[in-house]
Amino acid sequence: MDTWDWIPETPATWDDRKGRVLDGLDPALFGLGRPGDGDPLGDEWWRVEDADGATVAYGRLDGSWGDAEILVLVAPAARHSGVGSFVLERLEAEAGRRRLNYLYNVVPHGHPDPEPVTAWLTARGFARNDVGELRKQVPAALVQNQG
Template sequence: MDTWAWVAETPASWDDRKRQVLGGLDPALFGLGRPESGDPLGDEWWRVEDGAGRTLGYGRLDGSWGDAEILVLVRPDARGGGVGAFVLAHLETEAGRRRLHYIYNVVPHGHPDPEQVTEWLAGHGFVRNDVGELRKQVPAGVVQNSG
């Protein structure tokens, strides 16, 4: 693993880095609509940068309902190298700082590889509930382990 940075984007807006990380997928697939460059994005966003300043991925946290829906995005050429786990660990820390109890994700209909994403989330402790969300309790003590 390179030295990766977790960079808050406040406020977040749509840009070419996000478009590249999506790797040709439609932003609407992830509930982002069809933004134009510079359009503001809701929720809280962070990006992962390598030591050369290249954007490898993004994490989004929507904690507006007491728990937090998350989004983990990894640049296609960086997948399989631990970037997603890095994003997920940091999102758990962010949720812990906000004293949220659960983080969850819904794999959207039309996702090009829903089985792989579902298996990846399950491998990181997420469990499917009766409404199709993949949920994980925010671990106790995650705030103390933040980085």
């Protein structure tokens, strides 16, 4: 099994590593606009590095009104390695710490692989709602009591 490091990016900015993980996909497809090097990115971001220090994935959490939109980006060479599940587990844990209710994702029109991404999220407990979001309740075991 691979070992990955979950590294917070605070503040998050656009850089070549994110571009390489997107592998030529337009950042605007994921609601990021068309950022230039060093441009700030909203929301909370984490970078995932492998044991060699290579960036293999990113996770983003955009919390609002008790829910959070998530984004899981995996470099093409790291797909099917389990790193996407690693990112999703960490995002769920972050949502639990924040006492959020649901995680959701919208597979955008124009995504090159909408069916596999939708199937991947569905297999991990996400269900499509009537507005096209894939939603999953944050597991109660992850929601920590705030004293």
